[in-house]
Structures are given as C-alpha cells and as structure tokens.
Amino acid sequence: MTHSTSRDRVLGMLRGEKVHPVPCFSGVGNVTTKGLDKLGYRFADVHNDAKMMAEAAVTSWELYGYECVVVPFDLCMEAEALGCAMNPYTETDELLYPTIKEKSKLTTEQIREAANPSLVTKGRIPLIKEAARIAREKVGDQVAIGSYTLGPFTLGGQIGELEPLLKNAFKKPDEMLDYLDALADVITIIGKELMESDVDFISVREMGATTDVLSPRVFRKIICGPLKKIAKSLPSPNILHICGMVTPILQDMVDCGYDAISIDSKTPLKEAREKLGPDVVICGNINPFSTLNTGEPQEAYNIAAQCVKDGASGVHPGCDIWPTAKPENIEAMINASKETAVE
Amino acid sequence: MDAAKKEELLKRLSQGVVEFEDDEVKEAAEEWVATGEDTYDAIFDGLVTGMEEVGRLFSAQEYFVPEMLMAADSLYIGLDILKPHMKQRDTNVKGTVVIGTVQGDVHDIGKNIVKMMFDVAGFDVYDLGRDVPLEDFLKKQLETKSDIVCLSAMMTTTMMGMPKVIEMIKEKNPNCKILIGGAPITDDVAGKFGADGTAKDASNALEEAVKMVVALKDLQKNS
Ligand code: B12
Numbered sequence: 210m211t212h213s214t215s216r217d218r219v220l221g222m223l224r225g226e227k228v229h230p231v232p233c234f235s236g237v238g239n240v241t242t243k244g245l246d247k248l249g250y251r252f253a254d255v256h257n258d259a260k261m262m263a264e265a266a267v268t269s270w271e272l273y274g275y276e277c278v279v280v281p282f283d284l285c286m287e288a289e290a291l292g293c294a295m296n297p298y299t300e301t302d303e304l305l306y307p308t309i310k311e312k313s314k315l316t317t318e319q320i321r322e323a324a325n326p327s328l329v330t331k332g333r334i335p336l337i338k339e340a341a342r343i344a345r346e347k348v349g350d351q352v353a354i355g356s357y358t359l360g361p362f363t364l365g366g367q368i369g370e371l372e373p374l375l376k377n378a379f380k381k382p383d384e385m386l387d388y389l390d391a392l393a394d395v396i397t398i399i400g401k402e403l404m405e406s407d408v409d410f411i412s413v414r415e416m417g418a419t420t421d422v423l424s425p426r427v428f429r430k431i432i433c434g435p436l437k438k439i440a441k442s443l444p445s446p447n448i449l450h451i452c453g454m455v456t457p458i459l460q461d462m463v464d465c466g467y468d469a470i471s472i473d474s475k476t477p478l479k480e481a482r483e484k485l486g487p488d489v490v491i492c493g494n495i496n497p498f499s500t501l502n503t504g505e506p507q508e509a510y511n512i513a514a515q516c517v518k519d520g521a522s523g524v525h526p527g528c529d530i531w532p533t534a535k536p537e538n539i540e541a542m543i544n545a546s547k548e549t550a551v552e
Numbered sequence: 553m554d555a556a557k558k559e560e561l562l563k564r565l566s567q568g569v570v571e572f573e574d575d576e577v578k579e580a581a582e583e584w585v586a587t588g589e590d591t592y593d594a595i596f597d598g599l600v601t602g603m604e605e606v607g608r609l610f611s612a613q614e615y616f617v618p619e620m621l622m623a624a625d626s627l628y629i630g631l632d633i634l635k636p637h638m639k640q641r642d643t644n645v646k647g648t649v650v651i652g653t654v655q656g657d658v659h660d661i662g663k664n665i666v667k668m669m670f671d672v673a674g675f676d677v678y679d680l681g682r683d684v685p686l687e688d689f690l691k692k693q694l695e696t697k698s699d700i701v702c703l704s705a706m707m708t709t710t711m712m713g714m715p716k717v718i719e720m721i722k723e724k725n726p727n728c729k730i731l732i733g734g735a736p737i738t739d740d741v742a743g744k745f746g747a748d749g750t751a752k753d754a755s756n757a758l759e760e761a762v763k764m765v766v767a768l769k770d771l772q773k774n775s
Binding site for chain 2: 296300301303304305308309310371372375377378379380420422423424427498504511531533
C-alpha cells in the first residue's frame with residue numbers, strides 16, 4: 210500500500226495497514242511552549258478561541274514534522290456541554306491546564322435527557338469543530354487532524370465527584386453501569402459530531418480507569434461495557450487510550466472494539482505486543498515527562514527506536530506532551546521513528 | 553473486659569476495616585465503648601492494624617483505590633465512635649496539619665489517602681481540598697499555627713507552585729515543617745524546593761510527619 214502523505218500514513222496505520230517507517234504522532238494534547246512562543250500566545254488563552262487553538266495545534270507539525278494536529282488541549286469539553294464551568298487560569302502567568310471549577314453533578318436521568326442532538330451546540334463543541342476546520346485550511350490533506358473525548362468513567366469524574374464514583378463501582382455496580390451507559394451516549398454523540406467535522410481520527414481517553422486506580426475486575430465489570438457501546442457507533446479510525454499501567458487489562462481494551470489502543474510508558478510495549486499478537490494496532494509508549502521533558506535527546510532517540518523494535522504500530526507519547534518538553538527530544542523521537550527499521 | 557473478649561473485638565475492628573464492613577466496625581466499636589475501657593487500643597491495634605493491612609494489599613496490587621476508599625470509610629465510622637472515649641496521653645505524638653493539592657492541580661486521590669493516615673493517627677487535620685490558591689496555605693497555617701503543611705501535586709507544572717508556598721511560609725514561620733509529595737516529587741526535588749521532607753506513599757508520609765512533630769517538640773523543650 211502506498212501512502213503519499215503523512216495523513217495517509219497515520220490513518221492507514223490506525224486502520225491496521227503496515228506502514229514504514231512507523232508514524233510518530235499523538236492522539237492527545239501535544240502543543241509545546243516553543244510553538245506557543247512562536248505565535249506569541251499564552252497557553253491560558255488558546256482554549257477559548259478557535260483560531261488561536263488551531264494555530265497552536267498545528268505548530269508541532271510545522272516545527273518538528275510531528276505527524277498530527279490535535280485539538281483541544283484540555284479535558285473539559287464534554288463536561289462543559291453537560292453544564293460544568295471550566296477554569297482556563299487566565300489570571301495566572303503559570304502554565305496550568307484547564308480544570309472543571311464547577312461540577313454540574315448531573316444524575317443519570319439528567320444525562321439521558323441531555324443526550325440529544327442539541328448537545329453538540331453546547332459549550333465549546335462548536336469552537337473545537339471550528340478549530341479543526343481552520344487547522345484543515347492550514348495543513349490541507351497533508352496531516353491527520355485528531356481530537357479526543359473522555360471515556361465514561363473519566364467523564365463521570367469531571368461532572369461529579371470522583372470518590373463516590375470509585376466507591377459505587379463496588380457498592381452499587383448496577384447503578385454505576387447505568388450512569389456510565391448514559392455517559393457513553395453523550396460521548397458517542399460528541400465523538401460522531403467531531404468525526405463528521407474536519408477531524409480525521411479520534412481517541413477515547415479513559416485515563417481514570419487505569420490499573421493504577423481500578424482493579425482489572427472492576428474494569429471488566431463496569432468499564433468495558435460502556436466503552437464497547439461507544440466503539441460500536443464511533444466512526445473509524447478510533448483509538449482507546451488509557452495512561453498509566455494497563456498490562457493486566459490489555460486484552461480487555463482490545464475486546465472493547467476500537468481500531469487501535471494507545472498505552473503509556475508504565476505499560477511495557479514489548480510485553481503488550483507479545484500478549485496481543487502481530488495484528489493489533491498498538492500505539493505507545495514514550496514517557497511524556499521523563500523522556501521528552503527532562504530526558505536527553507540521545508536517550509529519547511534510543512527509547513523511541515526501541516519502541517519501534519518492540520513492535521509499536523505508531524510511536525505515541527503515553528499522555529499529553531508537556532508544553533515544556535524539549536524540542537530536541539521531540540525531534541529525536543521523530544527521527545528515531547523514521548530511521549528505525551521495523552523488525 | 554477479659555483478654556479473649558478484647559482479642560475478639562480487635563479482630564472484628566481490623567477485619568471490618570480490611571473487608572469494608574461498616575456495620576461490623578460500628579458494632580464492635582460500640583461494644584468496646586460499652587465496656588467503659590480506654591479506646592486507645594481499639595483505635596491503634598484494631599482500626600489502624602486493619603488499615604495497615606489495607607496498605608499492604610494496596611502495595612501488592614490486590615487492592616485498588618476504591619477498596620482503599622471503602623476501607624477508609626469503615627475506619628472513619630469506627631474512629632468517630634471510639635475517639636471521644638480515648639484518654640489523652642502525653643506520650644502521644646500529635647500534631648496539627650494543613651494539607652491540600654496545589655493550584656492548577658485537581659488530582660486529589662493520593663492527597664485524600666495521605667490525609668486519612670493523619671486522621672487515623674489523631675492529628676488535627678485541615679484539608680484545603682484541591683486546586684488550592686498558593687496563598688491559602690500560608691493563611692491557613694497562620695490561622696491554625698499548624699506544625700506541618702503538606703502539599704500534594706501530581707503534575708510537573710503544578711509542582712512548581714510548591715517552592716513558592718514553601719518560601720512564603722518559611723518567611724513568616726521558619727519552624728513550620730513542610731512535607732511534600734505526589735508522583736513527580738523525588739527526594740531531589742524536595743531538597744531543591746526547600747521542603748523538610750517527602751514520602752512515596754501514605755504510610756511513609758505519616759512516619760515522616762511523626763518524626764517532624766517529635767523534632768518540633770524537642771525544639772520547644774530545649775528553648
Ligand atoms: C486519575 C487521573 C486524573 C483524573 C484526576 C481525578 C482526581 N480527582 O484526582 C483526571 C481525569 C481529572 C485527570 C486530569 C488530568 N491529568 Co491526570 N492522571 C490521573 C492518573 C491516571 C492517576 C492519578 C492517581 O490518582 N493515582 C493514584 C494515587 C493513589 O496515587 P498518587 O496520586 O501518586 O498518590 C500517592 C503518592 O504520590 C503519595 N502522595 C500524594 N500526595 C502526597 C502528598 C504528600 C505530602 C506526601 C508526603 C505524599 C503524597 O501518597 C499517595 C498514596 O500512596 C495519572 C496517571 C497515573 N497512572 O498515575 C494521571 C496524570 C497524573 N495526569 C496527567 C495529566 C497530564 C492530566 C491533565 C493535564 C490532562 C489534560 N490534558 O488536561 C489533566 C489535569 C487537569 C489539572 N489541571 O489538574 C499526567 C501528569 C504528567 C506530569 N508528569 O505532569 C499523568 C501522570 C498521566 C501521564 N501518564 O502523563 N487526571
């Protein structure tokens with residue numbers, strides 16, 4: 210199969226084609242301080258302006274040839290559509306990620322009511338679609354444009370308190386399943402809308418359900434079902450991303466039915482490949498902090514090269530790239546992906 | 553209460569915590585109180601022993617965060633019943649702690665677990681929650697005259713707020729001990745930030761805090 214553009218390479222890889230060299234990209238946030246500085250933008254200001262968001266998002270492709278453009282950068286979009294308020298921290302000069310400052314605490318009933326077509330007009334969803342459109346204008350068909358939504362459990366922790374959610378996973382599994390099922394519908398509606406805009410591929414981030422937090426048993430019992438439901442209706446190509454340690458639930462992640470899975474540095478890639486066999490699309494597993502932020506270029510190169518040798522379908526950081534990541538390290542990671550032969 | 557009864561109640565308290573049996577803990581605690589005996593042992597050899605086992609199961613990846621939180625709930629149920637009946641001891645190391653997750657950071661699962669350990673040990677704990685404006689730590693420290701301020705951060709950006717808090721507090725009150733933690737915090741980072749200590753997990757956090765309080769008490773005695 211020939212892949213003439215970077216976009217073809219990434220989308221082809223996600224659909225299960227063997228792509229050489231292995232693409233180096235991300236399905237989650239990846240703007241860097243160098244990109245923001247080039248534009249003269251503050252991180253706090255790019256979240257509420259489609260044009261600034263789009264311009265910031267394309268910088269990693271422009272500066273480093275990183276094979277993706279991903280909007281947005283924060284985890285608040287769906288929660289805002291469900292009535293929560295986001296804090297972009299515009300009043301401080303520190304680089305901080307937006308958070309939910311007021312939780313709407315919707316009940317299952319209320320979520321079911323909200324899960325109707327008008328949902329996609331709420332919060333920043335129109336703004337993020339517009340950002341994808343502007344990004345498309347800028348990069349044409351050269352680069353794949355990505356976006357993401359949260360998984361049901363992680364979204365539940367954004368719109369409500371996480372602790373009761375964690376406990377009810379045990380105490381009231383049936384109620385929880387119903388709640389997560391309702392959130393799955395919300396995510397499906399939003400995910401489809403994004404995929405019908407200029408977004409080429411989408412990640413579902415269920416970071417709250419990592420094995421660092423939840424047991425594999427609970428993952429199987431209440432997390433998998435709603436994730437499967439989303440995968441059934443979400444257009445391709447799509448990725449299930451869970452950061453942290455997920456080795457015990459790898460097969461369950463695959464069984465959720467996404468085109469690809471993406472894993473973090475805490476989950477060894479070699480072992481994942483051995484467990485899952487040659488055909489599963491696995492993206493991973495560069496440590497965004499210790500490798501890209503504080504590491505050295507030679508080290509970043511070696512780690513990314515090893516990642517290809519260990520069987521990564523795509524070289525992908527384990528979570529959002531930290532804006533202060535060193536440009537030399539990102540370049541080294543990209544070069545290693547290009548220069549390392551697939552075994 | 554005879555030795556056999558005591559043993560039985562201790563076992564029910566600790567097992568109750570390990571298996572998050574709220575009712576079992578409640579009944580055992582009430583039975584203990586009804587005997588009129590000091591509840592010190594019930595707390596430390598019962599509830600706390602149970603929580604230590606939970607900590608062990610957590611490290612061994614047999615228990616996860618929900619199990620930990622449920623065990624904590626059972627423990628608090630027991631603590632609420634037993635604490636009012638505990639006789640004060642002067643050998644007890646007790647201190648006052650202000651704790652919170654720094655501004656810009658909503659990761660509070662770990663902080664809540666650390667907080668629980670302090671509650672168990674009988675510290676007076678003021679929890680400022682998550683995403684706490686940096687000045688609020690100083691305000692609360694001055695208001696409560698706490699022995700220790702605990703800062704939690706899970707991100708490498710938000711952890712940069714820590715040295716600012718440390719500077720603010722040390723300037724006003726050089727004797728206040730500052731304990732910091734969270735995934736990105738290493739001994740190295742803690743040293744650079746000017747913190748008095750760090751710990752990888754909740755039980756080590758408590759151990760560090762106890763050492764700090766002991767050191768503070770010694771300081772007071774000698775001055
Ligand atoms: C759950 C989670 C979330 C939840 C948080 C919910 C909540 N209420 O806490 C949600 C989904 C909201 C979330 C959001 C984000 N997250 Co997050 N999240 C995690 C995750 C998966 C687990 C953290 C956790 O709770 N661990 C379990 C607890 C028990 O462990 P712990 O916190 O380490 O605590 C222990 C010790 O550290 C210590 N300790 C903790 N505090 C203290 C304090 C003291 C004084 C002491 C002594 C000890 C101590 O004792 C604790 C008990 O043993 C981690 C990845 C991972 N697998 O660890 C990422 C992670 C922390 N998140 C990350 C990121 C990037 C984000 C976002 C920025 C994503 C985005 N694009 O917006 C946002 C942040 C928004 C914000 N501004 O805060 C990164 C941080 C990267 C970095 N190096 O800075 C991580 C590491 C993921 C990754 N692999 O990159 N996240």
